[in-house]
Amino acid sequence: MKQQQQQTHNKMGLILLIPLFYLLFSLSSAEIAPKPGVCYGQLGNNLPQPSTSIKLIKSLKAGRVKIYDTNPKILKQLKNTNIQVSVMVPNELITFIANNQTLSNNWVRSNILRFYPKTKIRYVLVGNEILSLPDNVTWTNLVPAMRRIRRSLTFFKLKKVKVGTPLAMDCLEVSFPPSSGKFRLSVTDSVIKPLLQFVNRTKSFFFIDVYPYFAWASDPVNIKLGYALLEPNVSGYTDPVTGLMYTNLLEQMLDAVYFAMKRAGYPDIRLFIAETGWPNGGDIDQIGASIYNAAVYNRNVIKFLTQKPLRGTPHKPFVALPSFVFSLYNENEKPGLGTERHFGLFYPNGSGIYPIDLSGKTLEYPKGLPVPTNNEPYKGKIWCVAVRGANTTALGGALSYACGQGNGTCGPIKQGGKCFKPDSLWWHASYAFSSYWAQLRESGATCYFDGLAVQTTKNPSFGSCKFPSVTL
Numbered sequence: 454m455k456q457q458q459q460q461t462h463n464k465m466g467l468i469l470l471i472p473l474f475y476l477l478f479s480l481s482s483a484e485i486a487p488k489p490g491v492c493y494g495q496l497g498n499n500l501p502q503p504s505t506s507i508k509l510i511k512s513l514k515a516g517r518v519k520i521y522d523t524n525p526k527i528l529k530q531l532k533n534t535n536i537q538v539s540v541m542v543p544n545e546l547i548t549f550i551a552n553n554q555t556l557s558n559n560w561v562r563s564n565i566l567r568f569y570p571k572t573k574i575r576y577v578l579v580g581n582e583i584l585s586l587p588d589n590v591t592w593t594n595l596v597p598a599m600r601r602i603r604r605s606l607t608f609f610k611l612k613k614v615k616v617g618t619p620l621a622m623d624c625l626e627v628s629f630p631p632s633s634g635k636f637r638l639s640v641t642d643s644v645i646k647p648l649l650q651f652v653n654r655t656k657s658f659f660f661i662d663v664y665p666y667f668a669w670a671s672d673p674v675n676i677k678l679g680y681a682l683l684e685p686n687v688s689g690y691t692d693p694v695t696g697l698m699y700t701n702l703l704e705q706m707l708d709a710v711y712f713a714m715k716r717a718g719y720p721d722i723r724l725f726i727a728e729t730g731w732p733n734g735g736d737i738d739q740i741g742a743s744i745y746n747a748a749v750y751n752r753n754v755i756k757f758l759t760q761k762p763l764r765g766t767p768h769k770p771f772v773a774l775p776s777f778v779f780s781l782y783n784e785n786e787k788p789g790l791g792t793e794r795h796f797g798l799f800y801p802n803g804s805g806i807y808p809i810d811l812s813g814k815t816l817e818y819p820k821g822l823p824v825p826t827n828n829e830p831y832k833g834k835i836w837c838v839a840v841r842g843a844n845t846t847a848l849g850g851a852l853s854y855a856c857g858q859g860n861g862t863c864g865p866i867k868q869g870g871k872c873f874k875p876d877s878l879w880w881h882a883s884y885a886f887s888s889y890w891a892q893l894r895e896s897g898a899t900c901y902f903d904g905l906a907v908q909t910t911k912n913p914s915f916g917s918c919k920f921p922s923v924t925l
């Protein structure tokens with residue numbers, strides 16, 4: 454970086470008319486131009502073909518794309534485009550690769566070499582959010598697998614391809630104030646330090662999935678929505694230790710990671726935002742997930758990331774932050790809370806959910822989008838009922854599953870019970886889902902059942918049959 458800035462500066466003597474500041478920073482960062490990209494997740498049963506998807510990615514003016522596998526159809530479609538590509542080693546392979554160089558070589562040969570250089574593969578990410586999974590055998594194999602993949606890339610002379618692994622913010626034990634950023638103690642020596650050493654030695658990046666949405670949604674009283682949405686004119690936060698002033702939650706979270714790395718002995722590692730985004734929809738009991746907020750967040754993030762001169766963060770000003778916005782599509786097969794299935798920039802039919810482009814050049818404030826109605830937490834009762842017209846075989850399976858959880862979940866729908874009649878699958882499943890969810894929501898149960906269940910504020914109770922509800 455330093456050297457390039459110097460070169461740029463020398464050229465300056467000749468080109469007197471161009472403002473020095475602008476040229477200095479715009480050229481010096483050419484190597485890792487911010488050019489935000491998009492995550493192309495494929496967990497949907499209704500998504501367009503890769504060829505259509507690549508057209509949409511181009512229409513976004515995305516500089517990069519990240520896929521969560523090495524889908525050959527997608528990698529072929531990306532041939533001879535100018536889009537930089539990030540691919541992923543599946544979690545299940547990590548332990549095998551960590552212990553077998555031949556396997557690693559074979560994997561790189563058939564998943565990278567085969568498409569390189571026509572497809573501009575630039576990053577191989579080993580696993581996805583490994584430290585957020587319960588299986589700690591994979592944790593210890595993570596860095597060894599990264600070393601093997603890197604050795605294979607060197608063996609095949611794929612010098613432009615860097616190796617990393619994206620982690621979620623839960624790799625930190627402390628993230629506030631940002632200057633106190635600290636990795637989880639239980640993984641610091643066993644995983645994080647070897648990882649940082651690898652990243653530092655190979656001049657790769659620390660890839661982090663960073664969602665101000667979830668941080669805000671877990672504490673909307675103390676964190677202002679505008680601060681999470683990167684809106685201007687919100688009151689900032691000053692870190693009491695460093696005196697650094699934060700104007701949005703994203704830079705605050707990123708600095709927590711920088712400070713954690715510094716605390717672990719690696720103050721100079723670069724960050725790569727492996728995922729960020731805001732949900733355009735979600736469940737009734739989820740706050741702030743709306744098309745409007747998603748449009749505002751993503752526009753502000755793009756503006757933040759493409760700003761010239763580069764903005765960086767308060768702790769690392771002017772430093773490039775390469776990034777991926779999550780995600781290309783709303784993905785209907787993602788399990789969990791409703792927001793998981795609503796991070797798309799596009800509906801599965803290829804229509805844009807709101808106008809957006811990733812170049813940062815044509816951004817206006819979003820107009821004509823529906824006004825959000827859920828910026829405050831929902832207050833009232835919610836039930837969880839079966840989707841009308843759901844597959845009856847699957848619904849029967851979900852009904853017995855729900856009844857098998859908790860205590861006395863399905864008593865009232867047994868023959869002679871208060872909710873037995875009407876004796877229909879939809880009715881019984883709806884009772885079971887509501888009862889299951891009301892009992893177990895606190896311990897993490899969701900109202901989803903692979904798309905067979907949906908939340909409702911309309912009380913389904915009937916006659917003397919009272920459906921259990923969640924009360925917020």
Ligand SMILES: *[C@@H]1O[C@H](CO)[C@@H](O)[C@H](O)[C@H]1NC(C)=O
Pocket residue numbers: 553555556559
């Ligand atoms: C390593 O992987 C190769 C290729 O998949 C396989 O043939 C070989 O049996 C593996 N070696 C061990 C020790 O598992």
Ligand SMILES: *[C@@H]1O[C@H](CO)[C@@H](O)[C@H](O)[C@H]1NC(C)=O
Pocket residue numbers: 589590592593639643
């Ligand atoms: C993995 O979990 C087991 C059981 O909880 C524990 O004994 C072990 O120390 C853990 N290993 C790592 C690397 O965290």
Ligand SMILES: *[C@@H]1O[C@H](CO)[C@@H](O)[C@H](O)[C@H]1NC(C)=O
Pocket residue numbers: 653654718719
């Ligand atoms: C990180 O890499 C830099 C440059 O290669 C090197 O000077 C530094 O000593 C490394 N840091 C650690 C803690 O190994």
Ligand SMILES: *[C@@H]1O[C@H](CO)[C@@H](O)[C@H](O)[C@H]1NC(C)=O
Pocket residue numbers: 685686
């Ligand atoms: C921010 O504040 C300035 C000055 O008070 C005002 O001109 C501008 O319209 C405000 N912008 C927004 C988005 O509220």
Ligand SMILES: *[C@@H]1O[C@H](CO)[C@@H](O)[C@H](O)[C@H]1NC(C)=O
Pocket residue numbers: 800801802803804
């Ligand atoms: C695409 O799907 C969305 C959401 O289901 C719908 O609102 C929109 O009208 C559809 N667009 C087209 C062109 O079918």
Ligand SMILES: *[C@@H]1O[C@H](CO)[C@@H](O)[C@H](O)[C@H]1NC(C)=O
Pocket residue numbers: 844845846847
């Ligand atoms: C209904 O669900 C069952 C079990 O999950 C599955 O085997 C079957 O293919 C589904 N039928 C339809 C029409 O989707």
Ligand SMILES: *[C@@H]1O[C@H](CO)[C@@H](O)[C@H](O)[C@H]1NC(C)=O
Pocket residue numbers: 858859860
């Ligand atoms: C069910 O009841 C037993 C005994 O009262 C209790 O230990 C257990 O935690 C309960 N389970 C749930 C899911 O509430």
